[in-house]
Amino acid sequence: ETGVTQSPTHLIKTRGQQVTLRCSSQSGHNTVSWYQQALGQGPQFIFQYYREEENGRGNFPPRFSGLQFPNYSSELNVNALELDDSALYLCASSRNRDRGSSPLHFGNGTRLTVT
């Protein structure tokens, strides 16, 4: 069973630039959630994708957007990067959302640094 994989593992961007982070979900999982974890804090929910549509969104501005593909992989896009966007971005997959919640399986994250 292949786990959740994220790429890249580390990224350095300049303020104002755009970034795309990628996530491959665990085999058999159809739902992908993205979280932002600032240094020393717990993860904050960004949004969730199910059947290629956004299904729930946290308190993040529209410059945070995403996609889910037919193979259930996902992308997180952030436009007009700000210094406060520096964080660990975690992707988590789960399955059978239509049967209720199921445990999240997290990837190891992408460490984004905005300078």
Added chain:
Amino acid sequence: TQLLEQSPQFLSIQEGENLTVYCNSSSVFSSLQWYRQEPGEGPVLLVTVVTGGEVKKLKRLTFQFGDARKDSSLHITAAQPGDTGLYLCAGDDGTASKLTFGTGTRLQVTL
């Protein structure tokens, strides 16, 4: 907005000691999960508690869900260096959409 506060924020103890981590909220959750996260890795699920008053044991770890489903605790008996990590509680609001994570407790167990 649902918030989960964990205490203590940091805990440094010696091997063999016992400890308890608390997770408190003013909101009711349909279930509560505990995760452990090690440096450079994503959180790994330890347990899910669903019923108010429920107690679950995982080797030396004991998890309890409050009767009102607003709070939870994690007790570790005879801590070992391998228990070192960031412990996170997370509440499920029942929509199957998002988890609300706590502020985290960083545990260090030394020899």
